[in-house]
Amino acid sequence: MIRKLIIMMFLLAVPLAFYAQDNRLAGQRGSVVGIKTNLPYWGVLGTFNAGVEFRLARRWSLDIEAGLNPFDGKKDDDSYGKSLKHLRLHPELRYWFCETGYRHFVGLHVPYLLYNVSDIRMFGLEGKRRQGWGTGVGLSYGYSFLLSKHWNLEATVGAGYLYLESEKYPCANCGRRKGYEKKHYVGPTQAAVNLIYQF
Secondary structure, three states, rough: OOOOOOOOOOHHHHHHHHHHHHHHHHOOOOEEEEEEEEEEHOOOOOOOOEEEEEEEEEEEEEEEEEEEEOOOOOOOOEEEOEEEEEEEEOOOOOOOOEEEEEEEEEEEEEEEEEEEEOOOOOHHOOOOEEEEEEEEEEEEEEEOOOOOOOOEEEEEEOOOOOOEEEEEOOOOOOOOOOOEEEEEEEEEEEEEEEEEEEE
């Protein structure tokens, strides 16, 4: 799964690099294509992640990020320990107040996730497991700091609505489903500090 995600991101980045070169030659200013990774997502949750952002117009860009945590916390006796196994896709349309890749922006994102989460107190799942999917919509605000000609550091936060649908399992005997759960969540949907290489 990780290999497929990396190959998909690479195949998406190659044509975008040519798009960036064409726009540079045409004399357009601002960031054209950026490849990024969310540093706290790696450090705090141990999740592989990468993203690509490309310029649509002088003040508009499309950001596509993906995160994958393949570790399910399953033990030898088929019970589950702490687990945040998930796949998260996060496309976002951004409007930049100056020009793409520089200073303030606002965004509209539509996240999608598949998850298998167990025994996490923060989510109210101590001794429980949920396996399912979710999607929603949210707004974000961010700021991009120029570090050098090709490197940026971007901080962004967002909030919105998520619809979550999952199957309920106990952690002690995960083979027996206890029922279904549908949730409507309103709150934070995005928090990132991205290191970006721009073309």
